[in-house]
Amino acid sequence: MRYQNTYVNLDARLYHKQPPTPLDNPRVGHFNTQVAEQLGWAQDDDLMTRWVDIFAGHYVPAEFEPLAMAYAGHQFGQWAGQLGDGRGLLMAQVRDNNDKLQDLHLKGIGLTPYSRMGDGRAVLRSTIREYLCGHALTQLGIPSSNALGFVVSDTSVRRERMEAGAALMRVADSHIRLGHIEWIASFAPDLLGEFTDYMIDTYYPECRDSNTPVLAFLTAVVERTARMIADWQLIGFAHGVMNTDNLSITGSTLDFGPFGFMERFDPAWINNHSDHTGRYAYQNQPAIGHWNLNVWLTHFMRLEGVTRETLADCLAPYEATFMQHYQQGLCRKLGLPHEKESLSLAFEWLTLLEDNLLDYTNSFRALLGLVAPDEHPYEQQLLATMTAELTQEAQKAWQDWSIIYLAQLELVPFEQAVNDMRTNNPVYVLRNSMAQRAISAAEQGQFEEVDRVFNLLASPYDVQDIATELDTTPPNPNAPQMPISCSS
Structure with a gap:
């Protein structure tokens, strides 16, 4: 692979360097050969031979430079203070076959300084859901993090019950969130200019051609976010927890928790059982995207040439971009x-x-x-x-x-x-019932259903022989749609 670890070269206050904490007796869950080919992973014999050990934290290749990112955020509209990678590590950054920078981020690797009250682990059910959903959205043509694969282990993790610990090597064009700027504004304001330059040069280099590159960058983030959320609405996807720390600066879907794909059409559908007010209901996603961006943009007023008026101009295209993309x-x-x-x-x-x-x-x-x-x-x-x-x-x-x-x-x-x-118009989306059947089988040590659903979602627009009637059967009209827990 073509490594380009740039984040590790930023100010050390932005992250904590550490290795992963290994899982006990790791075993194969599933491996995404398409992503492996895209990254160049498949062409490295050492990576292919030892991928289970790498995902489980037993082996860190020499080219990897694992670190936990610091960030902050607004959660359910309230300032949550310092957050950060509480159970994940940015393991490496690489250039893929399209010369696009990609993050390799290992989730479920143990405690970091940002774990707060958590245990730093991920359980098998949430790992499978994230793995299948990133794959599903990618194949639907919606910008999203994806994953190289996951492993399961004998490490016990307590949630509502004792569950098997797992780890997911997810892949995204960036893991920088709106919440990174919120953290800088609160805890290291002197880094705002340097970090903004990094975001522009790394992810939006075309903005350097503008007379006002910072404003061009902010406008581009606004427009990409609007298009991403329009894509969600069109496909019937509800993210479920659109906190500022869960939105990427690149307009790619990130952080799959209590997500869901619409079945019986109800715009007021709440798919997160912790969302008691319906803040993140399906129909509210466009407005929440605007709210999050508005909170994020205000921090850039510390930079020269950025005023409340120019920021209003940056945010102004959001509604028109969303409406045009959605209506088209x-x-x-x-x-x-x-x-x-x-x-x-x-x-x-x-x-x-x-x-x-x-x-x-x-x-x-x-x-x-x-x-x-x-x-x-x-x-x-x-x-x-x-x-x-x-x-x-x-x-x-x-x-x-x-x-x-x-x-x-x-x-x-x-x-x-x-x-x-x-x-x-896809034939197949990842219905909660589909994911649950795959999870139930995997918890019994049988991953064939994960593989079948993965292959089914690889071609969502085509009728397929491997499909079953249950893959396209909606719940009874009078049955409430299944809310999903944030617990993962």
Whole structure:
């Protein structure tokens, strides 16, 4: 691999250098060969032979320089003070096959100075969920951290019960969070200029071409974050814990805790059982993204040439960027051009889904069974299942809507419309029930279901033979969607 460990060269107050604490009797969980090829890991015999030992903290290659990052943050809207990598280490930074810098970050490695009341470990269930979700979002085309793989061990970890300790080698284009700047502002303000230069030169070098590179950088972060959250909304993804320490400066999804993919469509869905006020409900994610960025931006007023007015200009594109990306994506999901009539139809469609608690993923995909039934027998069956759930009144609304929709589609080349619908509406997302079946089997030492789900999610837009009926079956309409614990 092409190592480029740059973070370790920054001021030592920003991190704590330390090795991982090994897990007991580590064993193979799963390994992501695609990511290994992308990083150049697969071309290194030592890394391939000893990957279980590396992930479990038993072996640290000479080129690695493990460190725990310091950062802070606002959690559920309240200042939480110093946080940091409490159970993870930035092990190395490398240039991948596309010459893009990637972080190798090992999660579940034991105590660090930032562990607070934690034990520095991760349990198998949360490790599997993060591993599969990073993979799922990446294959859906949504910027996200991914992972090289994970191991399980005999190390016991207490959560609500005693569980098996695990470790995940996650890969992301950056692990710098909005909370890094919050930490600097509170504990080392003299580092703000140096750290801002590092972020620009490392992740946004194109901003150096601007007459005001800092403002260009801040605007770019705002716009990337807006597009990421629009992608979440389009696919029905709820992060669940959008604290400032869980948002990356690169606009890539980071830190999978109580996440969920929408099943029965309910915009007010709360997927985190600790979110008692619904702050991080699905429908609130765009507003929370704006709130987090607003908190983050104010710290840059310490820099020369940055004022409250210029920061307002940096934040201003957020809403327009989000709306444009979301509306364009929504129209593509329907195979329609981005125009007023299409958007009106799209929002009527979402209302139909919400009023009847229809499955978000299945219903969008089912439209192919309406538009091109002869070519899409699977989607025809989805359509039949969807319409069978409708009341007589809702059937009438569906018929009226579909007539107008098909007429609008005639304005678009047929193949283009079908292709847009196929490539923007997945057949498979990581439903909580899918993840739980894989976890239950893995806790019994059987990882075949993890592998099957991983392979299924590798091609989410294609109907696959390895799928089971349970992979696309939503919960009963009257059953509450499963909230997920932050405990991991």
